[in-house]
Amino acid sequence: MGHTKNEKGNGMCPKDQMVSSLIDDGDFEAPTEGGVALKKGPWTTAEDAILMDYVKKHGEGNWNAVQKHSGLLRCGKSCRLRWANHLRPNLKKGAFTQEEEQLIIELHAKMGNKWARMAAHLPGRTDNEIKNYWNTRIKRRQRAGLPLYPPEVCMQALQESHNTSAVGDKGPHDILQNDSYEIPDVVFDNLKANQNVLPYVPELPGISASSMLMKDLGSSQYYSFMSPTIYCQKRLRGPAAIFPGYTGSVKSECPLFEQFEDGLSNKAAQSYGAPFLIGPDPAAKNSQSFGVFQGSHSLPNGNFSASEPTLEAVKLELPSFQDPETDFSSWGTLSCSPPLLESVDAFIQSPPPSGGLESDNLTPHNSGLLDAVFHEAKTLSSKKNHASDKSSNSSTPGDITESSGFNICKTAWENCGEPLSPLGHSASSLFSECISASGSSSDEPSSAETFTESHQKSKPADNVFTPEMQKEARIQLDTGHSDTLLASDWLEQGSYYDPDQTFMADTIATLLGDDLSSEYKNMAAGTSISSPEWGLGSCAWNNMPFVSQISELP
DNA sequence: AAATTGCTCAACCGCGATTTT
DNA sequence: AAAAATCGCGGTTGAGCAATT
Numbered sequence: 376m377g378h379t380k381n382e383k384g385n386g387m388c389p390k391d392q393m394v395s396s397l398i399d400d401g402d403f404e405a406p407t408e409g410g411v412a413l414k415k416g417p418w419t420t421a422e423d424a425i426l427m428d429y430v431k432k433h434g435e436g437n438w439n440a441v442q443k444h445s446g447l448l449r450c451g452k453s454c455r456l457r458w459a460n461h462l463r464p465n466l467k468k469g470a471f472t473q474e475e476e477q478l479i480i481e482l483h484a485k486m487g488n489k490w491a492r493m494a495a496h497l498p499g500r501t502d503n504e505i506k507n508y509w510n511t512r513i514k515r516r517q518r519a520g521l522p523l524y525p526p527e528v529c530m531q532a533l534q535e536s537h538n539t540s541a542v543g544d545k546g547p548h549d550i551l552q553n554d555s556y557e558i559p560d561v562v563f564d565n566l567k568a569n570q571n572v573l574p575y576v577p578e579l580p581g582i583s584a585s586s587m588l589m590k591d592l593g594s595s596q597y598y599s600f601m602s603p604t605i606y607c608q609k610r611l612r613g614p615a616a617i618f619p620g621y622t623g624s625v626k627s628e629c630p631l632f633e634q635f636e637d638g639l640s641n642k643a644a645q646s647y648g649a650p651f652l653i654g655p656d657p658a659a660k661n662s663q664s665f666g667v668f669q670g671s672h673s674l675p676n677g678n679f680s681a682s683e684p685t686l687e688a689v690k691l692e693l694p695s696f697q698d699p700e701t702d703f704s705s706w707g708t709l710s711c712s713p714p715l716l717e718s719v720d721a722f723i724q725s726p727p728p729s730g731g732l733e734s735d736n737l738t739p740h741n742s743g744l745l746d747a748v749f750h751e752a753k754t755l756s757s758k759k760n761h762a763s764d765k766s767s768n769s770s771t772p773g774d775i776t777e778s779s780g781f782n783i784c785k786t787a788w789e790n791c792g793e794p795l796s797p798l799g800h801s802a803s804s805l806f807s808e809c810i811s812a813s814g815s816s817s818d819e820p821s822s823a824e825t826f827t828e829s830h831q832k833s834k835p836a837d838n839v840f841t842p843e844m845q846k847e848a849r850i851q852l853d854t855g856h857s858d859t860l861l862a863s864d865w866l867e868q869g870s871y872y873d874p875d876q877t878f879m880a881d882t883i884a885t886l887l888g889d890d891l892s893s894e895y896k897n898m899a900a901g902t903s904i905s906s907p908e909w910g911l912g913s914c915a916w917n918n919m920p921f922v923s924q925i926s927e928l929p
Numbered sequence: 930a931a932a933t934t935g936c937t938c939a940a941c942c943g944c945g946a947t948t949t950t
Numbered sequence: 951a952a953a954a955a956t957c958g959c960g961g962t963t964g965a966g967c968a969a970t971t
Contacts, residue, residue, distance in 0.1 A: 461939085491958070502958095
């Protein structure tokens with residue numbers, strides 16, 4: 376399709392004829408040293424024929440020699456691409472089959488944007504095809520407010536990742552020694568795209584959805600994944616990204632940051648999660664924070680700079696409580712204290728540069744769809760709430776189990792139209808598993824655990840995170856190697872956090888400085904730990920090896 | 930019927946990795 | 951060992967087509 380305007384000739388023709396036909400049309404690069412201007416743009420059938428002829432004679436490879444031997448006025452790179460994507464035999468043309476699509480989704484969940492590797496699993500398909508397919512699929516799904524991956528694919532990828540890192544003798548340290556970072560890398564890279572479907576996932580650098588998912592799957596350790604010293608072990612080339620004030624391109628150093636520059640990244644969340652929905656009106660700042668640790672976006676990854684908010688300091692998306700269409704009563708009571716959060720919010724958020732950040736995260740063009748999905752979620756939630764109200768009126772204002780965004784998301788997923796996945800996971804079962812696996816702290820029940828108990832008593836959790844794992848996690852942390860632990864380690868270690876808000880406040884105080892610390896402490900103190908936001912937040916903070924080490928400073 | 934918008938796909942570009950000189 | 955050449959990958963762009971307004 377397309378790019379046929381330059382095509383001439385009807386197939387094979389004598390070589391000199393073909394060559395002459397090559398130079399009378401199309402774009403040409405500036406002449407090379409040899410004085411030959413290489414052609415750019417769409418390939419003609421004549422060129423194709425020459426290239427095929429060349430490959431027939433000389434085989435693939437040595438693409439730069441094509442021009443010398445065949446007179447084809449194309450650079451080697453272009454020849455290789457043309458051959459690989461269009462001319463080589465056994466190429467499958469046409470739309471992807473359902474099986475192929477399914478495979479692509481699964482592969483992407485495991486590999487991320489490794490198109491070439493994915494193509495290896497799809498005979499006859501090229502990386503370019505897969506890439507194009509995926510990119511259009513992303514756009515479609517995001518526009519539709521759907522998660523990129525079906526829940527069961529998330530589950531499978533995570534499960535496989537965990538199994539891979541947990542089975543056998545491959546303990547965390549073995550992994551380290553093996554320089555085998557690929558598994559966590561893959562998981563974090565690839566499931567981050569699904570961050571938007573998870574409830575209570577703040578758009579924070581350093582907190583990816585995949586990590587959230589990890590948490591839900593089994594451990595509150597998930598926040599620790601985001602330590603740049605863990606995730607970026609392979610990528611960070613210098614200390615800059617770890618230190619405040621670093622103004623270089625974090626994105627280039629640590630792929631995790633990319634998600635926060637993705638203007639599309641919020642759409643699914645807005646559609647699904649709504650907890651992070653925000654209206655473009657400034658009044659939204661008065662909204663409650665649904666973020667896990669609002670304003671802390673830069674700390675975990677070491678990019679925090681109170682004096683220099685950057686574009687990476689992503690403005691959290693909050694629901695607009697002033698939106699007349701938004702009936703937050705159905706959302707239940709979320710226990711953050713708005714004024715306090717506002718103060719932090721105001722501090723953390725830099726004034727949006729004109730046309731800058733706002734345009735990234737606030738995407739008015741999709742608000743219609745978002746409203747629709749939001750409304751649907753709200754309606755579904757209300758129905759559930761009514762049902763549960765009949766059975767029990769004992770829920771406290773802080774009881775998030777009744778009408779939290781979590782429920783809404785679950786409901787949304789349940790209504791996603793996938794009764795049961797091929798892997799045996801329904802959307803709702805995913806959430807069930809997420810819930811039941813969480814809150815495995817051996818010390819105190821986390822907020823998530825509280826949440827779990829009220830929801831999951833009828834279904835015992837398949838908790839793969841044993842107390843031994845938790846113990847090991849503690850040991851690892853205590854021995855000061857926490858900053859080098861791999862994400863997969865954290866995943867399997869189980870919970871390890873101190874839910875003590877004071878500890879968290881102190882930690883943050885250390886980082887923020889006195890001016891802000893008091894505010895932060897007030898905020899933490901005034902927030903019920905049963906709050907999902909702060910419960911998770913505390914987990915987050917205390918799970919940050921970076922933070923916990925700082926907190927131990929004199 | 931014309932204009933606009935969105936989608937698809939081929940091709941280009943830059944960069945890092947690998948191989949060759 | 952260092953430099954140059956080559957290869958391969960992933961991100962991005964833009965032309966053409968189709969659907970919609």
